[in-house]
Amino acid sequence: MASVFSGAPxxxxxxxxxxxxxxxxxxxxxxxxxxxxxxxxGSTLGISGADFTILAGDTRHTSGYNINTRYxxxxxxxxxxxxxxxxxxxxxxxxxxxxxxEALKERLDTIVKMYKYQHGxxxxxxxxxxxxxxxxxxxxxxxxxxxxxxGGLDEEGRGALYSYDPxxxxxxxxxxxxxxxxxxxMPFLDNQVNFKNxxxxxxxxxxxxxxxxxxxxxxNHVLELVRDAFTSAVERHIEVGDGLQVMIIKxxxxxxxxxxxxxx
Amino acid sequence: xxxxxSINGGACVAMVGxxxxxxxxxxxxxxxxxxxxxxxxxxxxxxxxxxxxxxxATDVATVSDLFRYKVNMYRLREERNISPQTMANLxxxxxxxxxxxxYFVSPVIAGxxxxxxxxxxxxxxxxxxxxxxxxxxxxxxxxxxxxxxxEGLWEPDLGPEDLFETVxxxxxxxxxxDALSGWGAHVYIIEKDKVTKRLLKGRxx
Amino acid sequence: MEVLLxxxxxxxxxxxxxxxxxxxxxxxxxxxxxxxxxxxxSLMAFSGEAGDTVQFAEYIQANIQLxxxxxxxxxxxxxxxxxxxxxxxxxxxxxxxxxxxxxxxGYDKIADKPTLYWIDYLASLAPVxxxxxxxxxxxxxxxLDKHHHPDIDFxxxxxxxRMCTQELKRRLPIDFKGVVVKVIxxxxxxxxxxxxxxxVAIP
Numbered sequence: 001m002a003s004v005f006s007g008a009p010x011x012x013x014x015x016x017x018x019x020x021x022x023x024x025x026x027x028x029x030x031x032x033x034x035x036x037x038x039x040x041x042g043s044t045l046g047i048s049g050a051d052f053t054i055l056a057g058d059t060r061h062t063s064g065y066n067i068n069t070r071y072x073x074x075x076x077x078x079x080x081x082x083x084x085x086x087x088x089x090x091x092x093x094x095x096x097x098x099x100x101x102e103a104l105k106e107r108l109d110t111i112v113k114m115y116k117y118q119h120g121x122x123x124x125x126x127x128x129x130x131x132x133x134x135x136x137x138x139x140x141x142x143x144x145x146x147x148x149x150x151g152g153l154d155e156e157g158r159g160a161l162y163s164y165d166p167x168x169x170x171x172x173x174x175x176x177x178x179x180x181x182x183x184x185x186m187p188f189l190d191n192q193v194n195f196k197n198x199x200x201x202x203x204x205x206x207x208x209x210x211x212x213x214x215x216x217x218x219x220n221h222v223l224e225l226v227r228d229a230f231t232s233a234v235e236r237h238i239e240v241g242d243g244l245q246v247m248i249i250k251x252x253x254x255x256x257x258x259x260x261x262x263x264x
Numbered sequence: 265x266x267x268x269x270s271i272n273g274g275a276c277v278a279m280v281g282x283x284x285x286x287x288x289x290x291x292x293x294x295x296x297x298x299x300x301x302x303x304x305x306x307x308x309x310x311x312x313x314x315x316x317x318x319x320x321a322t323d324v325a326t327v328s329d330l331f332r333y334k335v336n337m338y339r340l341r342e343e344r345n346i347s348p349q350t351m352a353n354l355x356x357x358x359x360x361x362x363x364x365x366x367y368f369v370s371p372v373i374a375g376x377x378x379x380x381x382x383x384x385x386x387x388x389x390x391x392x393x394x395x396x397x398x399x400x401x402x403x404x405x406x407x408x409x410x411x412x413x414x415e416g417l418w419e420p421d422l423g424p425e426d427l428f429e430t431v432x433x434x435x436x437x438x439x440x441x442d443a444l445s446g447w448g449a450h451v452y453i454i455e456k457d458k459v460t461k462r463l464l465k466g467r468x469x
Numbered sequence: 470m471e472v473l474l475x476x477x478x479x480x481x482x483x484x485x486x487x488x489x490x491x492x493x494x495x496x497x498x499x500x501x502x503x504x505x506x507x508x509x510x511s512l513m514a515f516s517g518e519a520g521d522t523v524q525f526a527e528y529i530q531a532n533i534q535l536x537x538x539x540x541x542x543x544x545x546x547x548x549x550x551x552x553x554x555x556x557x558x559x560x561x562x563x564x565x566x567x568x569x570x571x572x573x574x575g576y577d578k579i580a581d582k583p584t585l586y587w588i589d590y591l592a593s594l595a596p597v598x599x600x601x602x603x604x605x606x607x608x609x610x611x612x613l614d615k616h617h618h619p620d621i622d623f624x625x626x627x628x629x630x631r632m633c634t635q636e637l638k639r640r641l642p643i644d645f646k647g648v649v650v651k652v653i654x655x656x657x658x659x660x661x662x663x664x665x666x667x668x669v670a671i672p
Binding site for chain 2 (some may be wrong): 181183184185186187188189190192196197198206228229230233235236
């Protein structure tokens with residue numbers, strides 16, 4: 001009985017679109033259940049720096065305990081041209097229900113493209129961020145079941161990062177983890193990116209204690225943190241693994257990299 | 265009312281270092297969202313062994329009292345302290361005795377075996393299944409967060425001072441992302457013939 | 470809408486309990502005493518399910534007094550609190566548990582310090598500087614968080630209690646008919662006069 005309380009992995013989490021087992025006896029009326037949502041697991045993470053933004057996401061795609069594929073990207077370039085999204089300067093990451101994520105990406109991509117064609121200039125991240133919020137809120141009563149993170153560079157060329165809940169509440173942040181392993185990654189990021197709970201040695205006690213000043217992090221250092229965060233999450237979360245897709249947005253363009261993760 | 269494990273809240277973590285171990289807990293006691301006490305330690309000492317208990321507060325008290333009784337009886341019979349390994353088996357069998365009406369606790373053990381001089385940590389589920397770990401053990405409502413911070417910060421063969429910093433940062437940053445844990449912490453650094461207990465101030469929200 | 474409050478200071482513990490005995494929305498009595506003295510330095514205030522409260526309190530009272538008679542000494546407030554918790558915890562896993570919330574005020578004559586214990590119906594025990602049960606928790610703990618200090622004298626303690634009861638009068642939707650106030654010091658337990666019909670301004 002206790003093992004029930006102490007939480008076997010999918011407590012109420014992973015499920016399927018269609019009920020696998022009948023809930024009623026074979027006789028009598030047959031009931032069919034359709035659940036429009038599935039949790040496809042995975043995790044994403046974004047960190048913004050002085051002149052860059054890094055977004056990352058694992059590429060495992062799951063349903064319950066099954067791995068559907070080991071390579072399903074969660075990071076999408078928005079507003080680029082052609083099959084390679086040339087010239088894009090905004091990246092959207094989505095985690096949660098992958099089909100909704102894909103649909104959301106298509107919608108935002110189209111909107112950002114149309115903006116460019118109509119106005120003859122690319123959309124700013126701030127505008128794109130607000131537009132994304134409106135798209136999400138537009139489906140307030142049948143939401144896109146995703147936790148989105150949008151990354152790019154703001155008008156001053158600084159790294160910009162926006163995170164969203166499924167119904168469009170959004171906020172610009174320094175860093176954000178989302179998805180299945182968000183609870184594992186986020187406190188680590190608080191500590192290593194925003195230096196939470198770190199103080200200047202011998203700076204006093206109680207309220208005199210000086211917080212360690214937040215300094216803009218170097219790109220390679222941030223990349224190391226991202227890879228550390230994911231290798232850690234892979235160790236302890238079954239829905240995270242297989243591969244790590246990373247995009248670095250700089251004024252020169254978007255660099256994309258792929259790092260293998262453990263497949264167990 | 266939700267799971268009995270998350271009514272009162274709380275977090276505990278144990279880590280292995282080089283010839284030392286650390287165990288730490290938060291200090292909150294709550295009833296759902298209401299904080300009742302900010303001085304409710306969850307680590308209990310039994311000679312050479314330290315036991316951390318998270319979960320339902322009433323069972324934390326009952327189980328810690330029960331083991332005080334059992335360990336005292338052991339010491340009287342054997343005329344020696346209980347070793348961490350023996351304590352682990354005592355905890356396991358005592359919890360399994362209540363297999364179909366368990367104590368809603370997630371115990372963590374840390375200590376140094378005085379015969380071998382080797383560090384020892386382990387954790388349990390509420391019915392006594394032992395988790396022998398070489399690195400760290402986490403428990404409580406912030407266990408997800410603790411897994412993240414420990415996996416990210418811990419490295420092998422840390423000395424006592426570095427282990428203190430590691431376990432403290434792992435706990436403080438984890439409980440700051442859990443509404444049911446926090447309000448300061450107790451940290452024990454256990455070496456062969458020295459134990460250092462420190463009280464950490466944390467965020468008061 | 471039962472109110473239990475406890476406040477410690479530098480040499481005293483104040484325990485207050487509402488005087489209304491309620492059944493549903495009906496007030497059966499307006500001079501109920503929801504406290505029992507366990508010995509000369511321990512006082513227990515209780516709230517919860519109708520029959521359980523007095524039954525449990527008097528069972529505890531009898532056993533603590535029996536201990537005093539058998540051993541020609543009184544159990545310390547800490548020992549009393551742990552005994553009470555033990556009995557409540559034992560009952561919790563029995564066929565019919567007691568649904569009783571408790572506040573245990575006391576004065577430890579050996580440590581020469583006031584004590585206060587918060588115990589809920591699950592038998593969670595916490596030593597605290599100030600305590601409340603029921604709806605009073607939501608109204609009073611924040612007031613006490615702001616204004617309480619461990620070294621306040623008795624007058625300041627009573628002022629704090631007044632702030633709490635005024636807030637309760639102001640915000641609770643049902644009249645709890647004022648409070649019985651008991652004070653535990655090194656000299657024992659005494660009942661404190663308490664003016665219940667002080668006007669409160671309701672904005």
